[in-house]
Amino acid sequence: MRFAVPVFPGSNCDIDCEKAITTVLGEPVDFVWHTQRDLDQYDAIIVPGGFSYGDYLRAGALARFSPVMEGVVKAASEGKLVLGICNGFQILQEAGLLPGAMRVNDHLKFRCDIQPLTVVNNSLAFTQDYRRDEGIQLPIAHGEGNFYCDEVTLKELEQNGQIVFRYVGSNPNGSVEDIAGVSNREGNVLGLMPHPERAIVEWMGSQDGAKMFTSMLRYWEEKIGAA
């Protein structure tokens, strides 16, 4: 399974994503510079965290116009797996691949912590190795993770099972309905504020992120096997 990690000016979790995939799955990963349009050779794309273009204007707003995003949009439309983590989530939202928008955290401060979450939907390609309603711990590190969508959209998300993760305990940013991660309607694009790539081995304080990557690999292997 070939992974692409697009790199924008200001991405800073790109290497962490690569390390996670190599460590957990041992599958090949390429960094793809933001000026490259073509992502056809990849099976999955991980849009990494960081501060693309300094998060100026709005987080993700400037990166979403990079040429590489054309490849990301195409991959998403072809049903390939696209995972946006933190700033990657924000970029996918700005690009219209995921619903809602981010506001600054309700306490106005950047917040870094290890956060309890619950897996609301474990039937996605990204979450099938988790149990339904499983309590997990993932690191968070963001200043603009306060997810917003209007009432109508929220209903749709609930009905379609697009709410994938919720914060448990105290909500670290004020997001609507404690939402921590959402998918697109088709389920092949996932965005989440927490960082699964920062929780893959014991010394990191949690290993709960590893299953997201194993889920993705299993999905792909089954798909290839079926084909």
Added chain:
Amino acid sequence: MYKATITVRLKTSVLDPQGSAVKGSLHSLGFAAVTDVRIGKTMEVWISAPGSTEAGEKVEEMCQKLLANPVIETYDYELEGA
């Protein structure tokens, strides 16, 4: 040369965390008479265009494409010769 002053605001239906926090701070500084605060962005864009119609069109387009996020924001602008 024209100067567009663009104001981008959160939609009124969207809770404004910054506005609420600033309101709270103003209250604790003794400005009890403040009933609401909303915070938005001001963008000054200098643009060369043959006329104000063209300049306006350009500004409109850049607001829609980039400067405001229609999911949560609204915008308006004023144009002046500069």
Added chain:
Amino acid sequence: MYKATITVRLKTSVLDPQGSAVKGSLHSLGFAAVTDVRIGKTMEVWISAPGSTEAGEKVEEMCQKLLANPVIETYDYELEGA
């Protein structure tokens, strides 16, 4: 009840990296005619006061104390009955 619309801008001598980044993006989106972009804040403050003079004084004071940072920012405001 009054509504003050306060505009807070970076002093022109202070680096505005956000403005530069947005200008760059506008250029690469094809808005080559944009020569400069500066980004500031708009704050709408609703305040109850017996008259516009009192409201203006309050607004002036909150700008100085909290809303603007005089070391790097300038501010101005408009007041309207609301």
Added chain:
Amino acid sequence: MQPNQNVMGTSTVMEPTPEEIRDRKLYSELGLTPAEFEQVEKHLGRLPNWTELGIYSVMWSEHCSYKNSKPLLKRLPVDGPRVLQGPGEGAGVIDIGDGQAVVFKIESHNHPTAVEPFQGAATGVGGIIRDVFSMGARPVALLNSLRFGPLESPRVRYLLEQAVAGIAHYGNVVGIPTVGGEVEFDATYEGNPLVNAMCVGIINHEDIQQGVAKGVDNPVIYVGASTGRDGIHGAIFASEELSEASEEKRPSVQAGDPFMEKLLLEACLELVQKGILLGIQDMGAAGLTCSSAEMTAKGGVGLDLYLDDVPQREEGMSPYEIMLSESQERMLLVVEEGREAEVKEVLDKWELPSAVVGRVTEGDRYRIFHQRECVADIPVKTLVDDAPINYRQGEEPLSFREETAASYMEELTGVDPTEALQRVLAAPSLASKRWVYQQYDSMVRTSTAVRPGSDAAVIVLDGLDKGLAMSVDGNSRYVKLDPHVGGATAVAEAARNVVCAGARPLAITDCLNFGNPEKPDVFWQLENAIDGMGEACRQLGTPVVGGNVSLYNETKGSAIHPTPVVGMVGLVESRDHITTQSFQQEGDVLLLLGANFGELGGSELQQQVLGMISGRPPQLDLAAEKALQSAVLHLIQAGNVSSAHDLSTGGLAVAIAESAFAKGLGARIDVETDLTVIPYLFGESQSRVLLSVPKEFAKEAMAMVEKQGVTCSRIGEVSGEQLSIWINGVEVVSEQVSSLQTIWEEAIPCAMNASLTN
């Protein structure tokens, strides 16, 4: 070629003529003394023009030349078997084996923070990051040491809020984890807060760079943010009279752009990897002037600089302004002639402005050209090597003798121990700093094994079993009461912290924050603190590989507490050795290593109860310290330690409580002692560590420690959810861990919730 003696007319800003400068003593506006001005005249063989004078004034400032501190800094040990680069470059370099080295340095940004806390603190972080990657190293961790006034003041709360946000913003955006630091609150810093930032990087030996210009005709390349009128030398002499410069054009606060820094970092490291660079130096204090002059002097060459080619953000900047601007996120590179295109390709990829702005020349002239005129022509050595040095005399203040007689024991020993514990835990200097470090991304780069909240942070090295432990420390109260002991203690405590994390201390970087050195008592503090630090460094085998001096920290004529801050880096040989301060399991035995003398001078309890400090700080026996550290490290490496926590501010009681908090595990302490309860629990005697060890190892561990000549006593065990302390058969403290933890965790957030104002 003679420089234009009068740049008036070529610049928008009216500048005084050389004669005016002399006759009206305008040099004093730039901080030069009459004697120094005479020296400049002698070096040039004529009167300097305004630009030249500006260049001399910044190069001869304390900040660049260390003219007041240099003779003292010479007393610090800088050598050791692992030292690859000592003081003198962007940052120090220490060998860590496997062909790798650790690169680190600390720097202050005190004054800018007092003026504009967000940008001031942020640009402090930016500067120290550049110091590290200008060595060719990949920055992997940040730490910071902060000093603020009491949180009762709204202005102080504003300063802290903004400074922390600025530090967080910069490090978070660049993507370097901020893994540690310290914060102390004391009235002495009310008008003069301290922000010291430290950066740690990793490098392969062969990639180590130098800030040097070499090879005649080689190009000097400017890269990074364009130059504006940021933070130009504060002395705006009589500008009303001589220039039309409007308020808007006045030299302004430096503002940082961490996004630009990230691009600059990646681009520079890519150039290092390609092996293209001959020399690289960041433009920090005194900007283009300091970087170019130092590189030139170090290379034993000359330099021609063409200011029209310098990327500029503002219009009509004068040579003086371009040379002295402190715009951030800029680097100067020297490469071989003919490789400009290769360099530009990399810089363009990262979308960085760049330009060739000069050439290395034969000889020793430092020449600046602007609008086709030579506006400065200076023998470069006179800027760097011939900077004046002040040999000052310190004088022991009278109060120092008087202090010894101070008596406070009686008042303190009467305090109820539970109340004392609650008060000390609620003191902002001691309370949880979560409110601060929660704003820092401490995990980016996925190498952080011990996050903020333990004695020292630990990061692991990719692909290797080892890691690095790091800590910044300094207790200004001790230094105030006795600079020599206090200076030594800062080093000892930093080393102890690193040892408790399972590391062998390697070396330090230090930041000396003091008052006005022209005052004999301040100079005495500086001198003694340095001697104390030097002695500790020698004893503990941790050389000083770099640092920074920040003098003139005063408000209204009164100096801050002398505040040397020590940044220590240690090597964790195996990930198995990584240890934290938190109790791990019920039933573990608590061992206290080191002797307790019940010393309360300068203690947190004294400050809390009496509202002031007096007496002598805890004494420090460096031989005992060394033995203690080696015993602790030995035990940890043997695999027999569950937790290790050094005893510092707040003494034993606080150490036990802090160890209990992380996992909510209580302790039962039962001891016999000759001391009374308060000095026993809250005395801050040095060279002590609290260990928890599995029951089955307890005997063996005690024997091992005692064999190394270190006092060791079994004081209790990890148990339940209560903190229960029995002394000489009486239960003196009995509290729920959770209720103590609430006090400790809420103190700073509660204080910060009140209003702020700028």
